[in-house]
Amino acid sequence: MQPTRRRRRIDYFKGLTGVLVTLIVIVQVYPLAWLFITSLRTESDFVNGNPFALPTEVTLDNFVRAFGVGNLGLNILNSLIVTMGANVLIVILGMMAAYALQVLGFRFSGVVRGLFLLGIIVPVQIALVPLFIDYAAVGLLDTHISMILPLAGFAFPLSVYLFSSFFEYIPRETYEAASLDGAGPYRIFGLITLPLSVNTIVSVVMVNSIFIWNDFIFANTFVLSDGLKTIPLGLQNYIGAMGNVDWTATFAAVCVTVTPLLLVFLIMNRAMIYGLESGASKG
Incomplete structure (x- = not known):
């Protein structure tokens, strides 16, 4: 009787886990599916019909309008x-x-690493005004560099944490053997550390790309001209006079901008998960 009860309990928890996982997947996938379906609806069908129903007519005119109205191609290039x-x-x-x-x-390397980790908790908002003043003084305002530098700076502490945690997995004997063979620190870095860190590099790039691709704060603060607008700023072009919004074209634009990131994420998913696990397990 005891093994039977235990087996029933295990089956019960397995079924409950399956239901919870299914609900989570539905909650996460449904907005993306609705976004794609809505981008194929006609404007009249979306405005006059049920916005959550299946389209009565499918059209690709929304995508044509998305590129024509809002300079979507240039926005994508700037974001890239x-x-x-x-x-x-x-x-x-x-x-x-x-x-x-x-x-x-080196001496006090642990203290320096701790100082890097403190950068993770620093909010980006406190740097907006000082950076704006400095960029205006040196002529970097309204350039790609004005967005790249703060985005890289605020993502730097987390990348140091992930890489340093992963480097703990590399046996010290590997470095000692390379040193005995006459390899210097730069050669060891290029021939041993770098090839072994591919999965962690993929993880760091993917995690940061999601936030950089969707960044609005720095772009909205430091970009002044239409020619340098990234995707989050470019989506504002679909708002017309008196707050009127071309919703179907907006959904098409969002669909175009989200799809490449999702495809890359799905392709690199296994390497990303492995890199995050190996980079954070000992952190």
Whole structure:
């Protein structure tokens, strides 16, 4: 009787877990599915019909309008430049700092690492006014650099934490053997540490890309011209006079901007999960 009760209890918890997972998936997937379906509806069907019903007529005119009305292509290009530029700085500087702290080591390296971690709790809002004044003084206002630098700076502490935590997994004997073979710190970094950190690099890039791609605060503060607007700022172009919104074109624009990030996330999902686990388990 005891094994039977235990088996029934296990089956009960398995069923309950399956129901909860299904509900969570529905809650997360439904907005994306609704967004895609709504982007294919005609404007009259969306305004006059039930916005949550299936479309009575499918059209691609919303996507044509999305690119024509709001300079969506230029917004995507600006977001790509900012995202790639910030990620390059985050990965290079984060890996080098973590390598110096965790692998090379020096006096008070633990204190320095703690100071880096304190940067995670610093809110970005406190830097907006000082950065705006400094950028205006040196002529960096209304440039891609004005967005790349603060985005990379505020993401830097977390990347240092993930990389340094992952470097704990690399056996010290590996570095000692390379040193005995005559390899210096730069060669060890390029031939040993860098290849072993691919999954962590993917994780750091993906985690930061989501926030950088959707950044509104820095872009809205430092960008003054239409030619440098990123996607979050560009979506404002779909709001017309007196607050009128071309909803179907807006949903099409959001669908276009979200889809590439989702595809990359799905493709890199396994590497990202492995990198986060290996980079945070010992942190």
